[in-house]
Amino acid sequence: MAGVQGAAAPGFGKGRGWGSQRPETASPTPRARANLKRMSTAFAPRAIDPDALKQLRDTDDAGRPCVPYIDPEGGDPLRCCLRAVRAGERIALVSYAPLRRWAAETGAEPGAYDEQGPVFIHADPCEGPEPAATREGYPHVKAGSLRTFRRYSAEGRIVGGRFLEIPEDTTAGFDEAFTEAFADPQVALVHVRAVEYGCFHFEVRRPR
Numbered sequence: 731m732a733g734v735q736g737a738a739a740p741g742f743g744k745g746r747g748w749g750s751q752r753p754e755t756a757s758p759t760p761r762a763r764a765n766l767k768r769m770s771t772a773f774a775p776r777a778i779d780p781d782a783l784k785q786l787r788d789t790d791d792a793g794r795p796c797v798p799y800i801d802p803e804g805g806d807p808l809r810c811c812l813r814a815v816r817a818g819e820r821i822a823l824v825s826y827a828p829l830r831r832w833a834a835e836t837g838a839e840p841g842a843y844d845e846q847g848p849v850f851i852h853a854d855p856c857e858g859p860e861p862a863a864t865r866e867g868y869p870h871v872k873a874g875s876l877r878t879f880r881r882y883s884a885e886g887r888i889v890g891g892r893f894l895e896i897p898e899d900t901t902a903g904f905d906e907a908f909t910e911a912f913a914d915p916q917v918a919l920v921h922v923r924a925v926e927y928g929c930f931h932f933e934v935r936r937p938r
């Protein structure tokens with residue numbers, strides 16, 4: 731099993747690049763604790779949808795078979811449930827093409843802007859993210875971690891982006907970055923990625 735895990739997760743040591751080596755609620759400062767009370771977010775983070783997950787659990791977007799393994803430690807960000815892996819869960823690291831998947835729904839043609847990268851998912855059918863009503867802030871946030879907000883047009887082309895060092899008020903920081911992105915009428919969706927590894931975290935679409 732250890733060999734499988736090693737093969738499945740090259741270069742993705744715990745927390746490196748993911749900004750989540752500690753549980754997201756570990757040792758909050760008094761100010762961060764106060765911020766946790768602010769539950770609602772101005773924009774809706776989207777997990778990988780169930781149909782796509784079903785396919786990824788067979789063959790991923792790079793054409794590779796899914797290789798499940800038990801994660802003894804946990805901590806990495808799950809793109810299916812938008813929370814950290816819990817120790818002992820059965821997961822897989824698969825290649826996912828978020829823009830291609832979105833374009834298949836909308837009819838956009840991203841062409842050369844299409845790309846794919848590694849994401850962690852549960853290896854078996856799972857519950858999905860917590861409902862917005864009870865969710866606390868944005869997923870995979872930790873003050874001090876670095877993120878990019880990459881903006882795409884309705885045609886699937888990159889139309890700019892920005893860098894964010896997550897502030898202590900994590901929800902306010904993300905809200906502000908998305909508000910700024912959607913102030914540009916060209917922007918149809920935003921991908922949030924970790925800076926160091928470029929790993930895709932989640933997507934937000936223009937509110938209707």
Ligand SMILES: [Zn+2]
Nearest residue numbers: 810811852856
């Ligand atoms: Zn899941």
